[in-house]
Amino acid sequence: MSDVLTQAIDLVVYGMGTVVIFLTVLVGATMLMSYCLQTFFTAERPEVTLRPSAAPSEGLTDPKILAALSAAVKKYREDHN
Amino acid sequence: MSDVLTQAIDLVVYGMGTVVIFLTVLVGATMLMSYCLQTFFTAERPEVTLRPSAAPSEGLTDPKILAALSAAVKKYREDHN
Amino acid sequence: MSDVLTQAIDLVVYGMGTVVIFLTVLVGATMLMSYCLQTFFTAERPEVTLRPSAAPSEGLTDPKILAALSAAVKKYREDHN
């Protein structure tokens, strides 16, 4: 059997094996990840945690001030982003 | 007469000649092309031949299925194009 | 005192000095510029001088012709800009 053929067989076994094992591990890891995330984040509504408004520490309560500020900030972000 | 001058005269004659001949040939070729295409394609409405829908082999006839599929495909094309 | 320290002190003095002098000069130059421009351009409405229509030399007066031309030019500019 030629050298190239031996190499090729090695490569096929090793390569196909790696692909299958890798994706099998990925199936497990993905299921585990989804399970964990669904368990931990369902109750607390992840979007809120994940996407704070751009200025989370503003802490302003007067809606009129907030609106004025928002407009100005929006204008600036458009200009300067 | 200097060498550069000789060269320049050669270049002018050769260059201007090529430009004129080339564009003359292009006039002829373009008219021939237009003639052929207008002859062959006028009857069969070229747009149909030229712009098949992206999935010409679908061959579905039920309009409802087609609509549902189109919507899904459209969604996917937007995401994956 | 080490060589690096001497260098650093030089750099701080020279650098901070340059920044302050440069921006001071810029304050003066900017105020002068604004004064000059406001003086010279307020009366003559700068926008007109500054933003001629793209074809300032057209000089057409018949509004109908102008409209037809504008439409054609607009079409072409969209295609050929």
Next chain:
Amino acid sequence: MICIGVLLLYLAISKNFEPLLLVPIGFGGILSNIPGVDIAVGQGVLHQFYAMGIETGIFPLVIFMGVGAMTDFGPLLANPKTLFLGAAAQFGIFATLMGAVALTETGLLEFSIAEAAAIGIIGGADGPTAIYVAGQLAPHLLGAIAVAAYSYMALVPLIQPPIMRLLTTEAERKIEMTQLREVSQIEKIVFPLLLLTLVAFFVPSAAPLLGMFCFGNLMRESGVVDRLSDTTQNALINITTIFLGLAVGSKLRAEQFLVPETLGILVLGMVAFCIGTAAGILMAKLMNLLSTQKINPLIGAAGVSAVPMAARVANKVGLEANPHNFLLMHAMGPNVAGVIGSAVAAGILIMFAGGG
């Protein structure tokens, strides 16, 4: 040779065969074969595009980043077991590699192990992956490999259905699948990082390809860099596609392309697609034997990649058997799994055959 360029343009424009790539490739191929001027060699502009984008690997990696930014892993996350289908379909890659070596053994053609690996990757049914691997392992075959990969991806609606009908029963094709669950944003954000982590541990040689892919996907899903994500999906991938296509076209010069090897590559590429399709379907049937939650084996064929064409073919064949059977979303899982699978295979091929 110019005729082949014109043929590619005809197929792209008139038959809508992967026009985004085949228009630039075909046109580049024409330019490359104009006698009397150096466009695809030396200081020619197409050769410069090739040198700056394909020799370096940058163009296919940037395209892959763009594809990542366009990929929605939702269907895959909703049903991770479809990753097995994406794994199985990569068997086409390795079977073709063996085929190329077997051809060498018979003495008909002569392919080195690196060349055989580059030919095998056609079976991955993924354009940028094929170009990346061929550019690294067998640049002189890049033209034929890229043309084969994109042509067969466009031909998927003709290649796959007969195999699908042959290997499945009417009853199997009628299987309806339950609707996929909603996938939360945080799962979509974590998945590319999880994937990259596993790549780093198990197949680091696939990290350039999958790293750029995951980066693009993270930009998409993170929601905080939408302007980068939009540019990646539009201006950047379009610009790169144009130059990539022209650069690939520079490899369609007659003296490199009109050789017996090209014919071998075209045949082997077709075999690769068929075997990949079959392997995906058979894997789905095997999974049905082992599990109670049945999957429609047609979606196994989508494991080859060829996004989104293969998924649409699965959907169409499914509808023929059962007019209420919408498999499109279900087939997107194995479809993107196939992209991951062939990128992993690509990493192994480059590591193994690049040093060989």
Next chain:
Amino acid sequence: MICIGVLLLYLAISKNFEPLLLVPIGFGGILSNIPGVDIAVGQGVLHQFYAMGIETGIFPLVIFMGVGAMTDFGPLLANPKTLFLGAAAQFGIFATLMGAVALTETGLLEFSIAEAAAIGIIGGADGPTAIYVAGQLAPHLLGAIAVAAYSYMALVPLIQPPIMRLLTTEAERKIEMTQLREVSQIEKIVFPLLLLTLVAFFVPSAAPLLGMFCFGNLMRESGVVDRLSDTTQNALINITTIFLGLAVGSKLRAEQFLVPETLGILVLGMVAFCIGTAAGILMAKLMNLLSTQKINPLIGAAGVSAVPMAARVANKVGLEANPHNFLLMHAMGPNVAGVIGSAVAAGILIMFAGGG
């Protein structure tokens, strides 16, 4: 020298002289002449733009691709005979080349044949073509040539009308032309391929320029790669224009630009525009002698290129003679023919003088 940069900016911003190019060129020229810092030489950023984009020819070729994607060959296809006008107007190129050589003979200035050819191309009235040719044949004159080309293109509304009135009678300017026929999509698709085929046979040295031009046009007309065509006409051409302009500006350094040759180039360039305009008009009159279907000789002036300014000037002068005479569409034929004609001439100049 910085004053010249400021002058270019003033003309661009205040007079709307080809601002897309003259703003970057003028600003680049200012940056290049700042003493005490290397911006336009060595590792300076403008010199890097020059080396990567103009020495290689890539920037003007990409611009030309973008111009192709913006060009509608419809008016030309509806009346192919206007190609003759585009041919005739290129006489300005060769007359100027002779002028440059004649100046050398007198001993006033000294231009090699390559330099004379690069100066002549100003008469082509096409920015990217002029930059491409100058970058190949006479990089040290590139600054002056580019500035001359774009300035005179902007000055077309002042330069051409006197010549047009001088060479035509009132009756000729009143000639109305019949409306152009509709051109089918398939003709528009085939034309760039036809053009490229003829280029490949007759003037392969023009293939880089016209190849990229035809490629851009095919993307536009094929209708299957709209996203590539859109990007080519917007993000890609804009980005390239910025860097091209800055790179050209790097050639406006005082020691290269403030030389007697620059004055010669400016004078010769003006002569080139005038001769090209005249040749186009006279060719139109000659065609009227030989054919029964009369054309308005004013559209001959549009044969110089300077798209779309020259066509608009022809329209305007026509309207002055006859308020019902809309020549704009008719003048677009010779206008784009002029682009083809000067690209052909450019190919010949590079082949002939590049080796000389």
Next chain:
Amino acid sequence: MICIGVLLLYLAISKNFEPLLLVPIGFGGILSNIPGVDIAVGQGVLHQFYAMGIETGIFPLVIFMGVGAMTDFGPLLANPKTLFLGAAAQFGIFATLMGAVALTETGLLEFSIAEAAAIGIIGGADGPTAIYVAGQLAPHLLGAIAVAAYSYMALVPLIQPPIMRLLTTEAERKIEMTQLREVSQIEKIVFPLLLLTLVAFFVPSAAPLLGMFCFGNLMRESGVVDRLSDTTQNALINITTIFLGLAVGSKLRAEQFLVPETLGILVLGMVAFCIGTAAGILMAKLMNLLSTQKINPLIGAAGVSAVPMAARVANKVGLEANPHNFLLMHAMGPNVAGVIGSAVAAGILIMFAGGG
């Protein structure tokens, strides 16, 4: 080290810390630390991005052009005296440079003068300026410097308010400022040219940075090249940001990043921000002593740059003291003045320490 990349991604995605840069930098940092594959060294793609964009200085300069195209100098022109605040806040840069040299004197760490200068520039609170300077003076520290600069810019809402409250009285924070006058278009057009002229005369070494900045701003304000300006503000800056971020990430390899120097850099960077903030506020108070037209000293803190975060912080702290006190527009003047000031300082540092 991969954990640090993940941390940066977490801060960017979850806390919205400068995500446009920290997502690419963090991801690039992860890719760079995958063992067994060369991504950030040799022929690896991230190292190629680094070599083509940061070693050459092109990426930060293009970003700076984009920032220029996004900057409205209106508030600065309406109240030029705020330039003094932008000058004062640069004291943070030089104080930190001294700090780095002092650390060297103590023997704790060892920084050359070039390294000390590169660290000092963190106090400029301007990302592209910091990357440009670090790339020129201390490439091996680039990772830490970029991470520090962007992190602290994101942390401005936490860092600055305590210093602002400490250094100002309640009465000072309540000062209301008169509304800014309208600035005409011609002033906005002339200003970038004026600025460039002064740079050319006084600090030519700052001309690359401020030249590109002024060019971008001139494109914006001239009104005649809107398509170039739009592309600069969108596709071009986004594409460059992606590659810049990945290239910076290539400098987060553990062996370069996990060194004691990084800790020193992080500490010194924080000090730089604090001193810069304090210097801006104190300068505002000094100006109030000398002038009758009072300014609110809070806007002095915006002189550090960190556009537009620092201006928003000034606005917020002002509102807390006086609910009718809208300082945002007033703070934009010192904010963009800070950009100019740190670019000038960068030029001096490069000239002084680049040759040293």
